[in-house]
Amino acid sequence: MVRLKDIALACGVSAATVSRALNGRTDSGNKTAAEICRTAKEMGYFPNAAARTLKTSRSNNIGILYEDRMDHEYFSALLNELRQCFEEGGYDLTLIRRSAHSEEGTYLERASRRSLDGVAVIQADFNSADVMRLAASSIPTVILDHAYEGSDCVMCDNQAGMEEILRAVYEAGHRKIAFIRGERGTVTRERTNGFYKGCAELGIRAPGAYMVDGHFHDPAACAEAIFHLLALEEPPTCVLCPDDFSCVGAMADLEEKGVNVPGDISLVGYDGIRLARMVKPPLATYRQDIARMAREAADLLLEAIEDPEGHTPRQITVGGVFLRGGTLSAPKHP
């Protein structure tokens, strides 16, 4: 490995001068600086990250907190976009997660042990003290899809999304609309708010039986909930599912049992994953603007890193767009 010292030797200067030249500092003579840079390139020099980190306590490394399995397209896409944003800024991404079996090491510890410049929380158990400690620490942190008081957060506009879905469903002629929601949390809370607000605005009755607790990303649970709803005395004509994945899976179950979508029941998903638009009929759904969320999150985090004093935490919501689809049609018996 080529060291600073090697270049210094080759150029007949000190290591300090080489460091200054390579870092483009103003107090570096531009005649020698050019020569030094040339030699450095020739010799194939690149700085040792560990040494630099040790000295400056900056790692040019961003931590990614992602507890879940990573096979959810929504999160994968988010991670992908984030990576692009951060790589533009010269940062690498490191996945951190408490090792499942040996319970040693909190997130905060893992982050500071590696001198991470910041952490993006894509998916985590937001109620755990561990995550909260990280968010409250001095390490810049941005949270996605969850509102934390006093932290940088980027969320898709779940409330507006639900309201938009409701409007579309209403226009299609539905008045009996059920909502299967996912696990408790910011997302579910906001969607629930949007649901009730939308119902109120449109003058739709929203009986308690039409609000069902379900799970995200769980087709079986979603199907079960729908069957349960269909068995009601006064079944809904349209069901809003927690996410596209569940919805697609549930739809297959329904068809198998002889329930036709949208003939017997209309379905609407959430997320706008690509496969949801490929199945037959394509899902009516609400597509989140993942690229923009990532951009905003990256900007927030980078700002907090570059200027910790000047930065004040902000909470940003990003809107999406409703996609019409064959799973939503006029109800047979309105």
Next chain:
Amino acid sequence: MVRLKDIALACGVSAATVSRALNGRTDSGNKTAAEICRTAKEMGYFPNAAARTLKTSRSNNIGILYEDRMDHEYFSALLNELRQCFEEGGYDLTLIRRSAHSEEGTYLERASRRSLDGVAVIQADFNSADVMRLAASSIPTVILDHAYEGSDCVMCDNQAGMEEILRAVYEAGHRKIAFIRGERGTVTRERTNGFYKGCAELGIRAPGAYMVDGHFHDPAACAEAIFHLLALEEPPTCVLCPDDFSCVGAMADLEEKGVNVPGDISLVGYDGIRLARMVKPPLATYRQDIARMAREAADLLLEAIEDPEGHTPRQITVGGVFLRGGTLSAPKHP
């Protein structure tokens, strides 16, 4: 941050002793060692990764090479499994990729700059000199889904997979079988071999027109290829697609244009992603054993890291399993 020195001070010993005690070295007095460990825990000590890396040139960090978008379920799942394996071993994962716009920094450079202990190549342009240089370097590297002479590789058994698919298709009664293959590379080469080998064994004719060049993960291209095949004078009765994702998308296109699957044509996918089994009809496909691939890859890489001398590169293939599905039925006109 608590330093080694702080603990040394608190315990009235030298930093060297603390280091030895904490690392459980044999030349450390067990009376004091216990005391030191206790104090360290009390004070909330954890080692500074940068300092340790600088001294030992081991980072406990594995690089992940993943050029593509990360929204392919197959690769996401692979990454997920890998993460689990490596985290068990106490390694973190760092995503490395040439920053797209500023062309500075090869993979090898990025890896050694961060003192990565090893690199797993999940998805990359295997023909690029950059990747080859990395594989040929002294940094332990394991390649997934591509055969590199003299490197550690883990591949799914594409040849056997194709042969198994062919047998199933044959049993269903098909004799005119087309194959849309993906981009050139190890995977495609092996599948092609498997296709021809299977045809030969079963006594199936394999005219050149039935072998179509296509793309992975590209539903539109797949659909187009299928239409092209259907327009042949003697169209095939069954088409093997490059992957599930393409197949699902193409199927929707077909239905839209009035072509019934499997009535008019049988389709078979490849990969076994979850959504492929949720659509209607569920795809006949070949599911790769991703968990096992990850395990093998991790084992290879860890072995190469722990014992670089004793390790000789191996190439491992992992078999999968054929999944029957509604997209494959007996041909109308055999």
Next chain:
DNA sequence: AATGAAATTGCAAACGATTGCAGTTTTTCA
């Protein structure tokens, strides 16, 4: 040419951990 200011440069001390070597203590055994 002398002077002071400005521009460069080098010295040396960090950053926090590890480790060979030597020195000290303890243990073992005769």
Next chain:
DNA sequence: TGAAAAACTGCAATCGTTTGCAATTTCATT
């Protein structure tokens, strides 16, 4: 009890880079 062996500990150098300070050079100005 004494000497040798074993066990433990500390010193100090080292990993590669950055940076405050001081020293040196360069330059403009009179």
